[in-house]
Amino acid sequence: MKLIICIVQNEDSRLLQDELTKASIRTTKLSSTGGFLRSGNTTFLLGVEDDRVQKALKIIEDNCASRTQTIINPPTIDYSLDPGFSYPIDVDVSGATVFVLDVDQFIKF
Ligand code: 2BA
Numbered sequence: 001m002k003l004i005i006c007i008v009q010n011e012d013s014r015l016l017q018d019e020l021t022k023a024s025i026r027t028t029k030l031s032s033t034g035g036f037l038r039s040g041n042t043t044f045l046l047g048v049e050d051d052r053v054q055k056a057l058k059i060i061e062d063n064c065a066s067r068t069q070t071i072i073n074p075p076t077i078d079y080s081l082d083p084g085f086s087y088p089i090d091v092d093v094s095g096a097t098v099f100v101l102d103v104d105q106f107i108k109f
Contacts (some may be wrong), residue, residue, distance in 0.1 A: 002053050004046040004060075008096045009031065012064045013042035019059050020044075025052065037071060037091065047106060051081040057098065064095030 008016060013029065020027050025046055032043040048056050074084050 001106050002048050002050060003103050004044070004048055004053070004056055004103045005099040005101065006044040006046065006060055006096050007034075007046065007098075008042050008060075008064045009067060009093060010040055010042050010095070011067075013044075014096065015061065016044070016063045019063050020046065021036075022058065023055060023059060025056050025059070036075065037069065037093070047103065053100065060096050060098060066095045067093055069093055 017029060025048060028045040030043040030045070032041050033039065034041050046056055049108055069091050070088050071091055072088050074089050074091075
């Protein structure tokens with residue numbers, strides 16, 4: 001069994017949850033916050049049998065779109081040098097950031 005941890009944009013989370021559920025892939029959905037944009041995103045936990053991992057990844061790929069977001073004052077700029085300084089930058093956000101981990105044990109009580 002694998003644990004798929006999948007971070008997606010909020011805009012895609014409803015459809016993704018629906019499609020995974022339709023495919024009988026169980027999900028847990030968590031509200032999360034990106035460290036860079038400091039805005040909300042959604043993290044899914046999927047416990048998936050090994051032979052269903054590719055199916056789950058395909059559903060994620062097909063239902064999550066990359067988008068460009070414009071932000072003011074990116075956190076990587078040192079504003080102490082000039083507090084009045086600010087400018088917008090475009091950030092390309094992936095459709096999904098996915099980690100696939102081996103599961104040692106899967107237990108339900
Ligand atoms: P955020 O941390 O809010 O990052 C949003 C987007 O900002 C990133 O998109 C990337 O394009 C950009 N970005 C992030 N850190 C940056 C930096 N130091 N300098 C310049 N640009 C930066 P994605 O890479 O597609 O990431 C989307 C979201 O997925 C992230 O939201 C974060 O919540 C999560 N994520 C991505 N990589 C991760 C990782 N290695 N570990 C944990 N979470 C990750």
